[in-house]
Amino acid sequence: MLTWPLSTHLATVVPHDVGDPVMSVATLRWNAHVTPLSARWWDGFAFYPAAGTMAFSDHRLGPSLIATPLQWVGADAVTAYNLTLLATFPLCALAACWLGFTVTRRSDAAFLCGLAYGFNPYRVAHLEHLELLAAFGMPAALAALHLLVRTRRVAWAVVFGAALLLQGLCTSYYALFFLVLLALWMIWFLRREDYGVAIAIAIAAACALAAMAPIVVGYSRIHNTYGFARRYSEIRDLSADVTSIVTASPLLRLWGWTSPLNTPERQLFPGVTIAALAVCGVIRSLRLRLDAPDRLRGIRIGCIVVAAAAAIVAATAVWIGPWKAGPLSVRDAFKPFSVVVALGTIAILCHPRFIEAYRRRSELALYVIATIVLFACSLGPTPTFLGSQIIYRPPYWWLMDLPVFSGGVRAPARFAMVAWLALSAAATIAYARLQRTPSRRLGAVVALSAAILADGWIHDLPLPAVPDSWPRLDGDIKAVMQLPLGDLYNDAAAMYRATQQASRSVNGLSGYDPQHYIVLRLALNARDPTAIEALAEYGPLAVVVEEREDRDGAIKRFLTSVPGVTTMGVVDRWTMFRIGRRNPPTTPNGGHSAAIVAVRSDAGPVDTAKLTDGNPDTFWLDPQPQFAGETLQVDIGQPARLASTTMSLAHGELYPRSLSVATSPDGVVWTEAFSGLMGGETFRAVLRNPQDARVEIPLRSAVGRFVRFRVEQDDARYPWVVTDVAVKRE
Numbered sequence: 144m145l146t147w148p149l150s151t152h153l154a155t156v157v158p159h160d161v162g163d164p165v166m167s168v169a170t171l172r173w174n175a176h177v178t179p180l181s182a183r184w185w186d187g188f189a190f191y192p193a194a195g196t197m198a199f200s201d202h203r204l205g206p207s208l209i210a211t212p213l214q215w216v217g218a219d220a221v222t223a224y225n226l227t228l229l230a231t232f233p234l235c236a237l238a239a240c241w242l243g244f245t246v247t248r249r250s251d252a253a254f255l256c257g258l259a260y261g262f263n264p265y266r267v268a269h270l271e272h273l274e275l276l277a278a279f280g281m282p283a284a285l286a287a288l289h290l291l292v293r294t295r296r297v298a299w300a301v302v303f304g305a306a307l308l309l310q311g312l313c314t315s316y317y318a319l320f321f322l323v324l325l326a327l328w329m330i331w332f333l334r335r336e337d338y339g340v341a342i343a344i345a346i347a348a349a350c351a352l353a354a355m356a357p358i359v360v361g362y363s364r365i366h367n368t369y370g371f372a373r374r375y376s377e378i379r380d381l382s383a384d385v386t387s388i389v390t391a392s393p394l395l396r397l398w399g400w401t402s403p404l405n406t407p408e409r410q411l412f413p414g415v416t417i418a419a420l421a422v423c424g425v426i427r428s429l430r431l432r433l434d435a436p437d438r439l440r441g442i443r444i445g446c447i448v449v450a451a452a453a454a455i456v457a458a459t460a461v462w463i464g465p466w467k468a469g470p471l472s473v474r475d476a477f478k479p480f481s482v483v484v485a486l487g488t489i490a491i492l493c494h495p496r497f498i499e500a501y502r503r504r505s506e507l508a509l510y511v512i513a514t515i516v517l518f519a520c521s522l523g524p525t526p527t528f529l530g531s532q533i534i535y536r537p538p539y540w541w542l543m544d545l546p547v548f549s550g551g552v553r554a555p556a557r558f559a560m561v562a563w564l565a566l567s568a569a570a571t572i573a574y575a576r577l578q579r580t581p582s583r584r585l586g587a588v589v590a591l592s593a594a595i596l597a598d599g600w601i602h603d604l605p606l607p608a609v610p611d612s613w614p615r616l617d618g619d620i621k622a623v624m625q626l627p628l629g630d631l632y633n634d635a636a637a638m639y640r641a642t643q644q645a646s647r648s649v650n651g652l653s654g655y656d657p658q659h660y661i662v663l664r665l666a667l668n669a670r671d672p673t674a675i676e677a678l679a680e681y682g683p684l685a686v687v688v689e690e691r692e693d694r695d696g697a698i699k700r701f702l703t704s705v706p707g708v709t710t711m712g713v714v715d716r717w718t719m720f721r722i723g724r725r726n727p728p729t730t731p732n733g734g735h736s737a738a739i740v741a742v743r744s745d746a747g748p749v750d751t752a753k754l755t756d757g758n759p760d761t762f763w764l765d766p767q768p769q770f771a772g773e774t775l776q777v778d779i780g781q782p783a784r785l786a787s788t789t790m791s792l793a794h795g796e797l798y799p800r801s802l803s804v805a806t807s808p809d810g811v812v813w814t815e816a817f818s819g820l821m822g823g824e825t826f827r828a829v830l831r832n833p834q835d836a837r838v839e840i841p842l843r844s845a846v847g848r849f850v851r852f853r854v855e856q857d858d859a860r861y862p863w864v865v866t867d868v869a870v871k872r873e
Contacts, residue, residue, distance in 0.1 A: 169638040171223055175215065209230055252575040281324075285568070480534065739869070765863060804851070
């Protein structure tokens with residue numbers, strides 16, 4: 144009902160869009176027909192001819208536990224995807240229902256917990272991300288932990304480990320983020336006498352990690368090879384804003400009007416109903432009489448006083464701007480406000496109600512605290528309110544010091560799923576405490592269920608049709624490329640179409656942009672035939688061009704002009720070409736490195752050390768876009784018979800579009816050794832070494848002291864970068 148009429152078109156449409164969902168369809172089909180973790184599986188079905196491409200994005204092995212058997216019994220990949228997506232809702236609800244029953248021992252509260260988590264509005268914001276919807280391992284793990292503490296039975300430690308493993312197979316994001324909730328849970332519920340439980344939890348978690356080790360090691364190895372890492376700016380941009388908590392997906396009927404406040408990744412709205420229930424539960428707890436002594440009252444009052452002063456300082460920075468008074472200077476409000484938050488937290492920790500809640504191991508208190516901490520983590524390393532930073536060094540900033548968080552976590556905002564799991568549990572416990580009269584429970588459950596579903600109800604769900612198939616490509620074709628490259632939806636469609644024909648795709652869509660694909664796209668967009676020639680070394684390949692993507696025929700004219708490319712025919716709106724296999728060019732052999740004594744650009748001398756240290760992080764770069772006539776000149780000190788020269792282009796994207804290389808014994812008379820387009824050579828170099836693309840150019844035994852690199856073609860957008868140069872003499 145929530146996604147109607149998806150269930151009536153399971154084989155022909157996907158929900159939301161044809162980007163990530165279609166990529167998931169292709170991945171699920173690959174997982175069903177290729178042995179997972181085999182060499183062929185790791186190489187994947189996209190970004191041909193690169194290796195290890197399954198590690199470029201989420202492997203979706205967890206959802207494949209549902210989708211693969213469906214395909215084995217006859218369902219097509221699209222039907223399997225849709226059924227798996229639909230199944231994630233009741234699976235998450237059932238797991239949360241188990242958690243709710245475990246902490247309240249009441250079926251009505253458990254039912255509400257299942258609805259609150261399984262049909263949370265935040266799930267709608269990620270409806271296109273199958274791997275993020277498969278979040279049923281976390282509530283099952285929590286339920287097992289509660290039962291482990293209660294019964295001391297090892298079987299529940301096994302269930303916990305299995306649930307953690309299942310969550311790790313579904314999505315690495317939640318498996319990693321859940322560890323923060325697990326740490327809070329253990330600190331709250333375990334005491335010194337519970338060391339046996341702590342050991343059981345640690346062993347179960349270690350076993351789950353060991354089971355996932357082949358995947359973790361594979362991802363780590365491949366990411367290191369390609370130099371994949373998340374930039375700090377990327378992490379910051381995909382962190383939540385404080386206002387994200389009131390920003391909902393535009394697909395929600397009641398709350399979609401809030402969506403313009405934040406971008407899709409920042410739409411974290413958890414629903415009014417469960418938030419109100421949790422707040423009511425906290426208020427009720429605070430109103431209960433407490434007889435515990437207030438031994439830390441002095442510390443608490445001191446914190447409040449200093450926090451009030453810091454709040455005034457922060458307010459002045461907002462109202463009057465930066466100011467200075469003697470040794471005290473204030474430029475921004477977020478640092479003094481951070482003092483307010485820190486001291487306020489200490490004051491709460493010193494309050495007798497908090498101490499008593501910890502002593503009693505209050506489940507409501509734990510899940511409320513966890514909700515707050517996890518939402519704070521979703522704000523990332525620089526928490527903002529309406530785009531302005533408000534906290535200095537928040538929780539996520541400290542998490543980034545841990546190896547598992549330092550390089551590969553792109554979207555801290557996704558902590559929200561773990562936070563709303565904690566909020567669902569808190570709301571359930573609050574309901575159980577507020578609604579104690581059995582005669583009124585049915586009415587309360589009906590009303591609250593309706594409110595929870597209303598918060599997350601979808602309207603006008605887009606159900607685009609899945610891409611149709613290419614004409615059947617027979618013969619010895621190694622892979623297929625659909626032109627033009629680079630469009631998100633076209634690339635996803637090409638991946639899907641390739642897996643339908645049990646082939647690999649040159650096109651690709653992933654969480655990372657591999658450099659060889661960027662170079663290939665740039666070269667083909669510039670109509671550089673050397674890129675086709677370089678790609679042909681991994682052939683034979685098929686190229687398909689859709690009529691509506693090439694209305695002026697420019698792509699087809701370009702392909703027919705490249706030697707070795709033949710037309711295979713036209714079927715419907717597709718024009719098909721074949722790229723015959725060709726042998727790679729021979730590379731220069733031999734020679735001895737010549738010492739470079741000076742390097743000079745058009746602007747003057749260049750720091751020679753930067754271009755001879757073998758470090759891709761030091762480079763020469765002219766900040767303006769490359770232009771015809773731009774030169775870089777290398778001096779080896781004395782004339783010699785030259786064998787070759789090597790130019791390192793870092794990751795390859797800023798390569799010279801067309802280059803000539805000449806030698807000279809005196810810097811006056813020049814002899815050209817090479818001239819041509821550079822897309823193909825750069826593509827080869829990036830495939831050889833994605834982190835340091837080195838292009839070697841033969842110099843034909845010319846006698847010279849100077850080697851000159853000169854750009855021969857303008858590029859209005861990209862500059863030219865060189866990270867290293869080398870010259871070999873015979």
